[in-house]
Amino acid sequence: MRLSPASLDKLIPEVARYAYDRDAQSVGIVHFGIGAFHRAHQAWYTDAALNAGDRNWLITGISLRSRAVACQLNPQSGLYSVTERSGNGERTRIVGSVRNVMPAGSMKVPVARLLAADSTRIASFTITEKGYCRSADGSLDFALADSGSIYRLLAHGLRQRCDAGLGGLTLLSCDNLSENGRQLEQLMGQYLRRHDPDLVPWFENECACPTSMVDRIVPATTNQDRIRLTSTIGILDEAAVMTEPFSQWVIEDRFAAGRPTWDAVGAQIVADVAPYETAKLRMLNGAHSALAYLGLEHGHDYVHQAVGDREIRPLVERLMREEAASTISAAPGQDLDTYASSLLERFANPALNHRLIQIAMDGSQKIPQRWLETLAVRGAAGADSPAILTALCAWLRHVRGDVRKVDDPLAGELAGAWSTHGEVGIIDAVFGESGLVGGPWWPTQDDRVFVAKVLPAFGQVQDQLRPA
Template sequence: MNDLRLNPFTLGTFAPADAERYDYDREAQAIGIVHFGIGAFHRAHQAWYTDRAMDAGDRDWGIIGVSLRSGEVAHQMNPQEGLYTVTERSGEGAKTRIIGAVRDVLVAPYEPEAVIAALAAPSTRIASFTITEKGYCRAAGGSLDPALAGDESVYHYLGLGLRRRHDAGLPGLTLMSCDNLAENGQQLARLMGEYLALHDPALLAWFTAECTCPSTMVDRIVPATTAEDRDAVAETLDGLRDEAAVMTEPFSQWVIEDKFAQGRPAWDKVGAELVEDVRPYETAKLRMLNGAHSMLAYVGLAHGHTFVHEAVSDPAIRALAERLMREEAAPTIAAAPGQDLSAYSVALLERFANPALNHRLIQIGMDGSQKIPQRWLETLAANQQQGRDCPAILAGIGGWIRHLRGANGPVDDPRGAELAEMAGRADCVTGLFGQGGAMASQWHPDAADVLAIEAGF
């Protein structure tokens, strides 16, 4: 077996027979997209769609990735000149594709000028984001937190890049969120506007007139890649090492509000859905898939499970997942025409049970404070108004409080220390979720809810 890294030269030399690959001239493609947050999910989702769109004949949509903090992905990808693999795994086997859409990865703290120049380049038409909920730098009430939105935030680079485009007489950009934040496009437009009002108010009218912020719904399960995964990919690539390899499931969904400032890749030709209103799909994904995922994480960890497929194979936990999706979440969703929520729940359970993914529960349990409001609390509030109980979600909340208390090891959450202290109190449920609590929302737990949650820890 060769001990060489995947890159354009070695790919041309060894030409692995067991992997699909792009069929366009990478060097001839202009950069059309600057993507912030180039982690495993982006590589398995948006970049995968873009690669196949260029393969289908659309051109000049190369991607420059930007890491806002860590240089880890740059160290993985840049020695490979952006090449990497996506491996789809199921109980029936695995299929690997070599992706050519990404050309370079910039580490923003060390290359700020390169990031700004990429945003301001005439060929760039889209800036996209998978920065997770905490990357939006919101205060507790949802507005922009100026203390968080500093020189290391995405807003800083966008503000400078958009100012440079304006001054050069270039058109605006499409700013496209690709994460699980509810109404992500609307939120980004509002928060970017708040940032500009503080830092460059003269640019605000141009931003509103020239830039668009479509909402999207993204869905694909992408576990963290292990050393064993990389070894398996090397065997598929005839010995070539891919340090940026990502593992995923065969299923993928991308629903996009068709609102672009300067066009878009032909993503619709390779499976994406372009719609007028993303909200029904987004709500179903957040409340059913993500809501069940978080419940599986915290309850599964409490029962000693490590992976999603183990938790969903536990009869008691599977019953909770079915209850959460079908009886607690689905009745709160105004489905779009043709959107079958019952079939969706069946498909989700099948995906969760995929034994080939090894999706770690602790990975899903990260950043719970940023996820729980849209995954659980909105569903709880809607059911409370209708007089319906939500025992599955309440079991999940109990598992989350247990998690905050350190039952599963160190808590990876931007509010971890604050919430861990509160979770240790005797009145933690009302302290967290009651009026004025740290996680206060339109849902307020009553006495029965408190008892049900306490049963989980």
């Protein structure tokens, strides 16, 4: 039996479920990119807000790439389960906040009508960096945007709202693009100035594009996961999501037409998202990358194995608590030491099986924000960063490519740099004035001496953390 409103009474009593009348609610949110992360995050928060008494914030999802999610959710009337896994077991909840999914395809007119509906107040997005159609300099790539993107759909919907005399929408990004709200506002403005310039003043005056920071680990659901869940709860859920107990959502307090009371169910509504975003990049993501490259060298496959390694854990703790945290101007009430402790607890969760090789992908695109910014800030203050430099050496050995295939857009160039420059010149070839990886940090002479010592072999991490 498949999950649906009619089969809810067949669930085992231990499965939590929504308590509001879905049929009495209208759609208030149109979400683009309704994958597993959205279902475990924004839709999950919205379900909690509806369960706490909010009304008329149901979600219609727009599936941009395939019909798969529509085929999973629509036969279930939008219902799905979220299962939180930890070392202490699992708990499952049925989420009711998604009304339906519109599949990918030629859907400009129906999506525009949905955006122009009087009840719609928020258009939200989980589209990854590629979906923003940015060119190398950060401006809008019109060739990509005009060939099929969120901008075309939004422009038609916003035009209909304006012509009908309705107010604007909140355009809420829910992904990992840095300063995603500011970026979306700029790119949408560029699109409108070319395609509908008369709409630009209305967009600027009536719409809002808040920045948000999202965080939750959501591994891909496997067939084995679905089979196991079915045997546990008694019903088949084709749209099941597996995740960790932790979740974080920090949103800039900038809305055009109201919002759900997400802050009453765990989200943070703040004046400035930047300190939280910086902490995530430099502490969480920085530690993740260190675990990936050092863990792979130690023969580990998963994050929980790497953080449990007594040679690696001291480095990761120093990276977060001493090196990264010292570069962050914390917001009021933002406790970075407590944040580091929560990250270590999450990393140690054995139930998620978060693969190191996935985190190791595209390192040349990630480490400028995750490591190089911290190195630059600490270097300017005269402080050394042995934990990050040790991790950087592990990444350099990784991209040499003589142990495993390197999944990186600069894989060929990095292997060529190793072949040409070897250990003596690799750090300048990669990070120097004309290096392959751009960023705010250039290695100092002390950095070069440290790398020359650590680079040839992994050695003992703890040795690298002792002062000379």
